[in-house]
Amino acid sequence: MKIGIINEKTDNRVAIVPDLVKRLIDEGNEIFAEEGCGESALYSDETYLSAGAKMLDRADVLKSSDLICSIFPLEKEDYKLLPNEAVVISSFQPYFSLDKTESAANKNFTVFSLDMIPRITLAQAMDVLSSMASIAGYKAVITAANHLPKYFPMLTTAAGSIPPAKVLVMGAGVAGLQAVATAKRLGAVVQAFDTRAAAKEEVESLGAKFVEVEGAADDKSAGGYAVEQTEEYKQKQREKIFEEAVKADVIVTTAQLRGKPAPVLITKEMVDQMKEGSVIVDIASSTGGNCELTEDGKTVVKSGVTIIGNSELAADVPNHASQLFSKNIHNFAKTFLKEGKAEIDMENEILKSSCIVSNGEVVYGN
Ligand code: NAD
Secondary structure, eight states: OEEEEOOOSSOSOOSSOHHHHHHHHHTTOEEEEETTTTGGGTOOHHHHHHHTOEEEOHHHHHHHOSEEEOSSOOOHHHHHHSOTTOEEEEOOOTTTOHHHHHHTOOTTOEEEEGGGSOOOGGGGGGOHHHHHHHHHHHHHHHHHHHHOSSOSSOEEETTEEEOOOEEEEEOOSHHHHHHHHHHHHTTOEEEEEOSSTTHHHHHHHTTOEEEOOSOOOOOTTSTTOOOOOOHHHHHHHHHHHHHHHTTOSEEEEOOOBTTBOOOOOBOHHHHHHSOTTOEEEETTGGGTOSBTTOOTTOEEEETTEEEEEOSOGGGGSHHHHHHHHHHHHHHHHTTTEETTEEOOOTTSHHHHHHEEEETTEEOTTO
16 A cells, blocks of 8 residues: 655644654555654654655655555545545544545545544554543643642742642543643642443542532443433532532532533633632533633633633644554554555444445535
């Protein structure tokens, strides 16, 4: 296969790092990389060249590649350059933006969306959502610490004592648990909420307190995802969150519902009652946000509370994020790349679930 790597226009990460270039070549493939593609993640053109990639300009990479991998979907114009029957891999989020999927439905392309990979044990090593969420959880706490006009750990000095910061994490999945662990390491007092019963043990094993709201809807058949809650539960949850939010110095929110807008957990009224100088980092901002006042991609100050809406915090750790992304891509590609050829078996559960365009036709949702 001729595999292409492009320079992401709006992101510091790169989908394939030089280490993977070397491996893919050993496995019988050719690699074409756009000049400068890894620069902002600290992978120079020289490292790509010495790994065996051919460096070209963007148009030539696209024209030469029958498999193209990117962090974000390509632009409409890019698809015109790809050869017929190309295989395209990226994260399309088809639940939220079908237009990007439709742009890729061309020239007998086969398109895989990494965010559609099922949450089964076999697919864990390919799960970009998890590896990026884990980095985002870490970076959310670091970002909050940078904005907080207070210290995180408890301090006893000759000049007096400083109490530890109080951190509240909402949604204790992959991102949330990493946020809990990072805040604990920085010395904060940490509490976390989740609707999934399984999260309690995980939160407690990290030394944090699990804030329990009884009566959550059963999520056992939702494939690892949370389900929408009843109005009665949501009301109980809001009351409990209110109690904890007004005491918190930092709130990190990560709650998501597959294919639906993120649940609103922090209302405007709660923000109004929070302590001045507190910080909210909303990782769910791209799907609407968990805080009513979040603005995606922006940092705003409301009633003295700094609210950071950022679902792409992994892009702020581009070197390691690209390394993990690459590893995920490799594990995914291995399901159909055999001795330098694509042998796509649509009976394979992982390929079937993540394929959103087949032979140029949108198949997602059919
Ligand atoms: P996610 O990003 O979909 O959601 C983040 C968290 O928000 C989840 O823990 C969810 O329960 C929680 N949440 C949703 N609504 C909420 C609400 N109203 N209030 C409070 N919390 C709410 O989930 P995720 O972090 O990607 O993963 C969740 C679980 O799935 C984890 O246990 C993870 O280990 C598992 N998982 C398994 C695989 C796999 O086996 N391949 C892959 C990814 C995740």
